[in-house]
Amino acid sequence: MGRALLFLVSGMFIVFGIVQSGVQGRLSAIPERTYNYHAENHAENMVNSAMDYALREIINDQNWEDGYVNNDYMDGSVSIQIYDQSSSDIPANEIPSWDQYTLLVKGTSEYEGKVAQSEIYLRKDAFSKYSYFTDSEISTNNSSVYFIWSDELSGPVHTNGTFNIAGDPTFKGFVSSPNDWNGYSGMTNDPNFNGGTDFNADYRDPPSSLEMNVLENSASSNGLSFDEEVGLEFLSDGRLKVSKQVQDGWTRYRGRWYPRYRTVENYVNMTGYNGVISSTENISIKGTVNGSYTVHSEKNIEISGDIVYNDNPIDNPNSTDLLGIVSEKNVTINEDAHRDNGYSDLTIQASIMALDESFSLDNYNDGSPKGDLNLLGGIIQQKRGPMGTFSGGQVRSGFNKQYEYDERLMRMNPPSFPRESFFSIVHWFTEVLDRDYVVNQNLNEED
Secondary structure: OHHHHHHHHHHHHHHHHHHHHHHHHHHHHHHHHHHHHHHHHHHHHHHHHHHHHHHHHHHHOOOOOOOEEEEEEOOEEEEEEEEOOOOOOOOOOOOOOOOOOEEEEEEEEEEOOEEEEEEEEEEOOEHHHOOEEEEEOEOOOOOEOOEEOOOEEOOOEEEOOOOEEEOOOEEOOOEEOOOOOEEOOOOOOOOEEOOOEEOOOOOOOOOOHHHHHHHHHHHHHHOEEEOOOEEEEEOOOOEEEEEEEEEEEEEEEOOEEEEEEEEEEEEEEOOOOOOEEEEOOOEEEEEEEOOEEEEEEOOOEEEEEEEEEOOOOOOOOOOOOEEEEEEOOOEEEOOOHHHOOOOOOEEEEEEEEEOOOOEEEOOOOOOOEEEEEEEEEEEEEEEOOOOEEEEOOEEEEEEEEEEEEOHHHHOOOOOOOOEOOOOEEEEEEEEEEEHHHHHHHHHHHHO
């Protein structure tokens, strides 16, 4: 037993010696690891600081492409390069698709053998990404328009004005404005902001005339362009029914002659067109959309009936049917549009933009309630347009709004749909490597 005890004690000393040796080895490595950790963090801070500088320059001047090089930057070296679609040395396989709305910023820093590489992919988003956007929440008759208790909105929501809230409407997406919201004095107001808020957000510029020129040029080049009033009806087989009023002689009434008109209908197979349809005059629109289109008018656009997608994205999230409606004046719903298919409700699936004033219902304050306005898409307008009236906690006229965001609009947009004036960050990532590894990698790429 004594011998066994001796072996046991000896074994304990051997194990203790091994553990002590390992601890001493780790202690001797700590200074080097601490140094490497410091060098990696410093290199990363250097490149991110330089990238912040580049972003500020781009915000101040969106044509800024000078880049930045400094060999004595925070005790190291740093360089920034800017790439757009016209650059001759665009990095391979960096961006899914290049266009005038795309920018790539690449930065490299080096400090004590550590190299940090950073990349920011910037794009000017289409306004169609918004579920709801206004420049002002004051209506065209200078009265406040309210989100009411029965309203439900999903997706990104922004106003440059002040949201007016009556009751407890629900916002499922992110809500932003430079101003806090205003409650209705006649009731308890407790909105549900389920997707977060920012009531100190920056002002967002509405689309400019340059964006309208893009639409008009697209329609003229490989789309459909009109210089008269037209009625458009999308058909489920991919064709477009175009109706026009043409003069068909003269008629005499009470001693005076007046032009007589008749309706001419034409069916257009939209295969091969770029999907942009534009007119210098008013447009009316309805139908079943099969494909991706943007309808633009220099004047007003009237919705005369249901607008639905042939492949409903509610049933199939991979549907490619998409519609943008862009008016340089107003987008209105005909007061009888809900009767076009014999229902009290109206369905609109589209991203709607009204640049001069608003998206609204004709004669919104006349008659009894119509039913639900089921919108799948988004609304972008200068001023908030009324869809009805309410009092005493009830809808008195017009539509009860049921707005649902089309989630596909975060990743796709109607053709040539107007873009925002500033760049948004799509991705930004940074990695830190050893200098020797970067040098060898570059040599292999050159070989």
